[in-house]
Amino acid sequence: MRFYTSLPKLGTGEPFKSWLFQVARNCCVDELRRRHRYAIHFSQLEVENCDGELSALSDIPDPGPLPEELMERHDLQLHLQQAIESLPPKFRSVVVLRYASQLSFSEIGKVLCMPEATAKTYFHRAKVLLRKILGAQAQTTYV
Structure with a gap:
């Protein structure tokens, strides 16, 4: 259905395969966002049951990334985005x-x-340019 509704957006000079891929990719991204919205992590579950005893869930580690890892990933994405934006068009x-x-x-x-x-x-x-830019960013970050 998504392909049919997106058909008017297909340009005459645009390759069909890349347009088809883009529509499919956007559908997948939308589905992942929808699923992530309703996901429940172990850390959000109640650790004690109604009797005040610890449940078995307290022994299961949370597979999600640590806050420090999330911050590092965000910083890396930001630096990479800035480096890509600084490239010649x-x-x-x-x-x-x-x-x-x-x-x-x-x-x-x-x-x-x-x-x-x-x-x-x-x-x-x-x-090559991205390596130079990211290397320079890393040196200024840690100096």
Whole structure:
């Protein structure tokens, strides 16, 4: 149903496979968000039963990440997003299409109207720049 309702958004020059993938990806993301909203972690469950005794749940560790891990992950995502935004536009678009949209270099070339080899070259140059940018950010963070 989602594909049918999203059909008017398909551009005539846009590859069908990448559009189909994007619609499917968005459906999956929506479902994961919906499930996460109703998820109950072990830490949210009652540890004592009605008699005041500890339940068996107190022996089961919470599989969720620790607050420190969440903060580190958030910081890393923030630094990576800033680094990607600082890339030149031609490199940034290739990186976003490769990682966020999971497109092949051939599909990236079609979307950006460039040869596949150029898309690969831009991607590898962008990775070198990202390493430099993230390395510089790491040095300024810890100094």
